[in-house]
Amino acid sequence: MKKAAVFSGFVFHSGHTGSTIHNSLRAGGGSLPEMDLPTYTISIKPLNITVNELEEKLRKGSPPVIARIKDDSLLFDARTLQEKDFGDILLRISSIIE
Secondary structure, three states: OHHHHHHHHHHHHOOOOEEEEEEEEEOOOOOOOOOEEEEEEEEEOOOOOOHHHHHHHHHHOOOOOOOEEEOOEEEEEHHHOOHHHHHHHHHHHHHHHO
16 A cells, blocks of 8 residues: 555646555466455546557557556556656656646
8 A cells, every 4th residue: 555655646746637546456367367466556547638548658658657447547556566666657647648
């Protein structure tokens, strides 16, 4: 929760719209394909472009930033974020949105 709270603080302080959500995600394949893992996701809802455009530009940037789309919002899984990258990710989001 700490990383999610710190990242969402950065997001909201920079003027973006969104929320922090307690969530669960699937592990994927391997030995735990049906297991849900608890996590927190940070949701960003872009106002000036579509969420698909934001996701694509982040994914195709260098380095790629991976997030998923749900309900017209871009979701970042707190488990996959490194605190040292928060500033760079937000600068990328701001430069794309503005």
